[in-house]
Amino acid sequence: xxxxxxxxxxxxxxxxxxxxxxxxxxxxxxxxxxxxxxxxxxxxxxxxxxxxxxxxxxxxxxxxxxxxxxxxxxxxxxxxxxxxxxxxxxxxxxxxxxxxxxxxxxxxxxxxxxxxxxxxxxxxxxxxxxxxxxxxxxxxxxxxxxxxxxxxxxxxxxxxxxxxxxxxxxxxxxxxxxxxxxxxxxxxxxxxxxxxxxxxxxxxxxxxxxxxxxxxxxxxxxxxxxxxxxxxxxxxxxxxxxxxxxxxxxxxxxxxxxxxxxxxxxxxxxxxxxxxxxxxxxxxxxxxxxxxxxxxxxxxxxxxxxxxxxxxxx
Ligand code: CA
Numbered sequence: 001x002x003x004x005x006x007x008x009x010x011x012x013x014x015x016x017x018x019x020x021x022x023x024x025x026x027x028x029x030x031x032x033x034x035x036x037x038x039x040x041x042x043x044x045x046x047x048x049x050x051x052x053x054x055x056x057x058x059x060x061x062x063x064x065x066x067x068x069x070x071x072x073x074x075x076x077x078x079x080x081x082x083x084x085x086x087x088x089x090x091x092x093x094x095x096x097x098x099x100x101x102x103x104x105x106x107x108x109x110x111x112x113x114x115x116x117x118x119x120x121x122x123x124x125x126x127x128x129x130x131x132x133x134x135x136x137x138x139x140x141x142x143x144x145x146x147x148x149x150x151x152x153x154x155x156x157x158x159x160x161x162x163x164x165x166x167x168x169x170x171x172x173x174x175x176x177x178x179x180x181x182x183x184x185x186x187x188x189x190x191x192x193x194x195x196x197x198x199x200x201x202x203x204x205x206x207x208x209x210x211x212x213x214x215x216x217x218x219x220x221x222x223x224x225x226x227x228x229x230x231x232x233x234x235x236x237x238x239x240x241x242x243x244x245x246x247x248x249x250x251x252x253x254x255x256x257x258x259x260x261x262x263x264x265x266x267x268x269x270x271x272x273x274x275x276x277x278x279x280x281x282x283x284x285x286x287x288x289x290x291x292x293x294x295x296x297x298x299x300x301x302x303x304x305x306x307x308x309x310x311x312x313x314x
Contacts (some may be wrong), residue, residue, distance in 0.1 A: 009033035009305045010272075012024030012027065025125065037204075040141055042149055061151055124230075138175035141164070199231045203236040
């Protein structure tokens, strides 16, 4: 099939290489992604690095390298190391609290030589690839845990907007979506920080305690209408957009995607994983086909940009 639905590389080609490493980003670029995602957190010296969590212990050897930096909760925070210290860590495939690989079929946990990089370094690489290829692949940065960063005395959104400005991303038409789970921060980026960039409000499941935002309210028609006043789209959990019919177990829309689009919002659900299918779908193509042909979503956050691009572009 041919579709204009966007291929958004979730943490890079994270189905193949450790998430958020530059090799994973370069691979996603080569696999045909339209946008590459960057999760952003701040270091002790107020540098912005690309990493999924405020913690470093599930994706690096920080506990071995800097054992004295542990906090009372047993976790190691990027905020407690300077950038030059973080650069010495080895990045590996993600493990859980017990040290087991979260996705056992992926790149072997504990092997390979990979490094954490800064947001600027990734933007330089993507812009260089765009120059070399003639393509215009976009970026999709996420402000992680903004309330926590404010408590830590750092304005991550302001730092991020400054870097984006330096790299030429400043207007609504530029090739960037800026995303955040925290509604107060998304609103602040548009109002107080006066950003004109395309904004995406991420929507979590309420049980995850992702932020203080009321996600159930956001998914109502009134909530979506409220969001449309200051963001350009939503990034819902894909499970929020469908349900399984009691009679035959077939997936049907919850109506949320259509309500969002009727309010003028783009819909970019997460996360499409060929090796972790949600209930009701027998294979990855069936999953993508339902979201693209039935729900008509505008973009897919995928761990497998090659499979998603092949499906969408035929
Ligand atoms: Ca993210």
